[in-house]
Amino acid sequence: MKKTIMKSAIGGLAAAGLMFSAAVSYADDTLRIVSWGGAYQKGQSLGIFQPAAKAMGITVKEDTYGGISDVKLMVKSGADKFDIFSSGAGSCASGAAEGVLEKLDYSVIDVSNHLPGMYSDYCAGADIFSVVAAYNTETYGEGNGPKTWADFYDVEKFPGTRAMRNKVDGQLETALLADGVPKEQVYEVLDSEEGIERALDKIRSIKPHIAVWWSSGAQHAQLMKDGEVDMTTGWNGRFDVAKEDGAKVAYDWQSGIMDWEGYGIPKGAKNKDLAMKYIAEMMKPEYMAEFAKYITYGPTNGKVYELGLMEESRARMMPSHPDNAKYQLTISQDWYAKWRTIAAEMYTEMMTE
Amino acid sequence: MTIVEAEKLNQKGLQKVAANERFTFFGLTLPYLIMVTALIVIPVGWLFYLSFIGRDGSFSFENYERMMKSKAYIRIFITTFKISILTTIICAAIGYPLAYFMSQLSRKWANICMIGVLIPFWTSLLVRTYAWLVLLQKKGLLNNMAIEMGLITEPIKIVHNTTGTLIGMVHIMLPFLILPLYANMRSIDKDTLKAASSLGATPTRAFWTVFFPLSLPGLLAGLLIVFVLCLGFYVTPAILGGGRVIMAAMKISSNIELYFSWGAASALGVVLLVVTGIILFIASKLVSMDQLGNR
Numbered sequence: 001m002k003k004t005i006m007k008s009a010i011g012g013l014a015a016a017g018l019m020f021s022a023a024v025s026y027a028d029d030t031l032r033i034v035s036w037g038g039a040y041q042k043g044q045s046l047g048i049f050q051p052a053a054k055a056m057g058i059t060v061k062e063d064t065y066g067g068i069s070d071v072k073l074m075v076k077s078g079a080d081k082f083d084i085f086s087s088g089a090g091s092c093a094s095g096a097a098e099g100v101l102e103k104l105d106y107s108v109i110d111v112s113n114h115l116p117g118m119y120s121d122y123c124a125g126a127d128i129f130s131v132v133a134a135y136n137t138e139t140y141g142e143g144n145g146p147k148t149w150a151d152f153y154d155v156e157k158f159p160g161t162r163a164m165r166n167k168v169d170g171q172l173e174t175a176l177l178a179d180g181v182p183k184e185q186v187y188e189v190l191d192s193e194e195g196i197e198r199a200l201d202k203i204r205s206i207k208p209h210i211a212v213w214w215s216s217g218a219q220h221a222q223l224m225k226d227g228e229v230d231m232t233t234g235w236n237g238r239f240d241v242a243k244e245d246g247a248k249v250a251y252d253w254q255s256g257i258m259d260w261e262g263y264g265i266p267k268g269a270k271n272k273d274l275a276m277k278y279i280a281e282m283m284k285p286e287y288m289a290e291f292a293k294y295i296t297y298g299p300t301n302g303k304v305y306e307l308g309l310m311e312e313s314r315a316r317m318m319p320s321h322p323d324n325a326k327y328q329l330t331i332s333q334d335w336y337a338k339w340r341t342i343a344a345e346m347y348t349e350m351m352t353e
Numbered sequence: 354m355t356i357v358e359a360e361k362l363n364q365k366g367l368q369k370v371a372a373n374e375r376f377t378f379f380g381l382t383l384p385y386l387i388m389v390t391a392l393i394v395i396p397v398g399w400l401f402y403l404s405f406i407g408r409d410g411s412f413s414f415e416n417y418e419r420m421m422k423s424k425a426y427i428r429i430f431i432t433t434f435k436i437s438i439l440t441t442i443i444c445a446a447i448g449y450p451l452a453y454f455m456s457q458l459s460r461k462w463a464n465i466c467m468i469g470v471l472i473p474f475w476t477s478l479l480v481r482t483y484a485w486l487v488l489l490q491k492k493g494l495l496n497n498m499a500i501e502m503g504l505i506t507e508p509i510k511i512v513h514n515t516t517g518t519l520i521g522m523v524h525i526m527l528p529f530l531i532l533p534l535y536a537n538m539r540s541i542d543k544d545t546l547k548a549a550s551s552l553g554a555t556p557t558r559a560f561w562t563v564f565f566p567l568s569l570p571g572l573l574a575g576l577l578i579v580f581v582l583c584l585g586f587y588v589t590p591a592i593l594g595g596g597r598v599i600m601a602a603m604k605i606s607s608n609i610e611l612y613f614s615w616g617a618a619s620a621l622g623v624v625l626l627v628v629t630g631i632i633l634f635i636a637s638k639l640v641s642m643d644q645l646g647n648r
Contacts, residue, residue: 067610068610069609069610069613072613094613098613166596167607211510211513211595212513212595212596212597213595213596213597214596215591215596226490226491226492226493227491227492228490228491228492228513340611341611341612344607344611345419345423345425345611346423348423348425348599348604348607349423349424349425351425351596351597351599352424352425352428352429352432352599353428
C-alpha cells in the first residue's frame with residue numbers, strides 16, 4: 001500500500017514536471033509522434049510523417065521531446081503523451097535495457113530490405129547519419145581543412161579553435177582513430193577503463209584548443225555558421241543544411257563515424273497496434289528518399305538505392321553511400337550499452353579538469 | 354471577597370484571555386504552517402529520501418558514493434560556489450553605488466532610473482542570455498566594433514568561458530540586489546546624515562559611520578537573494594559557459610539522462626542544499642542580522 005502511494009506520488013510529481021501536452025482525448029485514428037525539432041524534424045515531417053499519415057488516412061500530431069529520458073519518465077509515471085518517438089539507436093537500446101519500450105513486431109514492420117544491422121528489437125532504423133570533423137572553409141580553404149581525425153587532433157598542422165560534444169557519445173572514437181587505432185579495433189581498445197582513459201588522454205592533449213563543448217546539433221551548426229570555432233565534431237546533415245544557408249563549412253568522409261536513428265514505441269502506448277502499422281508504412285523506401293531531400297541523412301532501406309529513388313548527386317552526399325561508407329567506422333550499440341555511464345562520468349571528469 | 358481573591362480571579366481571567374489569544378494567533382498562522390509543510394518540508398524530505406534510493410529501487414548510498422569517487426562532482430560544486438560568489442560580489446560592487454545614487458535622486462528621477470533597472474528584468478531570461486551570446490562571441494558585435502576601432506587586432510575571448518557566464522549572470526541578477534537595497538536606502542532618515550555633519554563629520558565619515566551601517570540590512574538581503582538564486586542557475590551558464598562552466602544544476606539534469614533515476618539527481622540537490630545551509634549558517638554567525646537591525 002505504502003509503495004503504491006509512493007509510486008503514484010512520484011508519478012504525479014513527474015507528470016507535473018513534464019510538459020503540458022498530456023493526454024487530451026484522441027481518436028483511434030490519431031497518433032502522436034515526437035522528434036528533435038529543427039532541420040531534422042522538418043525533413044521528417046515533410047518527407048515521412050505527414051505523407052505516411054496521409055497514405056494511411058490517419059492523423060499524426062507532432063511534437064518535440066528531450067530524448068530517451070523523457071520516454072523513461074513518461075512510462076515510469078504512467079503518463080501518456082506520445083505513441084512513437086524518433087531516437088538514436090544507442091539511446092533506444094538503453095531505453096530497451098530499462099524495460100520502458102514495446103518490442104517491435106517485425107511481422108508487421110518489414111525490414112527485409114534494411115541494410116545489415118540497421119534495426120533492433122526495439123528500434124526500427126529510419127536514417128543513417130555520421131559524426132564528422134567539420135571545418136571552416138574560410139580558415140583553411142575548401143578541401144584543405146582537416147580530413148581525418150588525426151588532422152583534427154593535429155594542432156600544429158591545423159592551428160585553430162575546436163569544439164567537441166559535452167557528452168561522451170561519438171567522441172571517444174575520434175580520439176582513438178586519431179591515435180592510429182584501426183577502425184576495426186576501436187571498440188576492442190575501448191573495452192576497458194584503460195582504453196577509455198587512453199582516448200580521454202588524447203582529447204586532453206588538445207583541450208586548450210577546445211573553445212566550446214557543444215550540447216546540440218543546432219548549436220554546433222551555429223558555431224560553424226558564426227565562425228566561433230574553426231572546426232568541430234558534429235552531425236553531417238546539420239552542416240549540409242548550414243552550408244545551404246551560407247555557412248562556410250565543409251567536411252570529409254574520411255572522418256565519418258556512422259550511426260543510425262529509428263523509431264520506438266513507449267511501453268503501454270495506447271495506440272500500439274496502429275503505431276506498429278504506421279512505423280511499417282514509414283519504412284517504405286519512397287518516404288526515406290523524400291526525407292533525404294531535406295537533410296543529408298541516408299536511408300536504412302537498401303531499396304532506395306536499388307530502385308534509384310534518389311538522384312545520383314544527392315545519393316553521393318549520404319553517409320551510407322558505398323563510396324562514403326567505405327571509410328567509416330560504425331557506432332557499436334553494444335559498447336554503449338555496456339560502458340555509457342562509466343565513460344560519461346570519466347568524460348565529465350576530463351571536461352571539468 | 355478579599356483583595357487577594359479578587360486578584361487571583363483577575364489573574365485567572367487574564368491567563369484565559371492570553372491563552373485564547375495564543376490559540377487565535379496559532380489558528381491564524383495555521384494556513385502558513387500547512388503551506389510551509391506542504392510546499393517545503395515534505396518535498397525537501399522527499400528529496401532526501403530519493404537520494405538514498407539506488408538504481409534497483411532499494412535503499413543504498415550509491416548516489417553519494419559516486420560523488421566521492423569522481424573528482425568531477427567536487428569540481429562542479431567548487432565552480433558553482435565560485436561563480437555564485439563572484440556574481441554576488443560584482444553585483445554588490447555595481448549595485449550599491451547605483452542604488453545609492455538612485456536613493457539620492459528626487460522621487461521622479463529615481464522612478465525613471467528604476468524603470469531602467471526593471472525593463473531588462475521583465476525581458477525573458479533566455480532572450481537576454483542569447484543576446485549576450487550575439488554581442489560577445491568571436492565575430493560578435495563587441496569584438497567586431499573593437500577591431501574596427503583599432504582597439505584590438507585579434508578578437509578577445511569573452512564568451513564560452515567564466516567571463517561570459519559572469520557577464521550574463523550579473524546582468525540578470527542585478528535587479529535582485531538593487532530592489533531590496535534601494536527600498537532600504539530610501540527608508541534611511543536623511544536627518545541622521547545632517548546630524549552627523551553638524552557634529553563635524555566629513556561627508557565620507559558620515560557615509561561610512563552613519564549611512565552604510567543603516568543600509569546593511571538591505572545589502573545583506575540583496576546579497577543573500579542573489580547568492581542563493583545563483584546556486585541553482587542553469588540556462589545562462591549552459592549557454593554562455595560553452596560547456597566549460599559546469600554548475601550543479603547542469604549536472605543534475607545530465608544525471609537524470611545518464612542514470613534514468615531521481616536518486617542520482619536528488620543526491621546532488623541534497624549536497625547543494627546542505628552545503629548552502631552550512632555557508633549561510635556560518636555567515637549568519639559572522640554578521641548577526643538582529644545586531645544590524647538594532648544599530
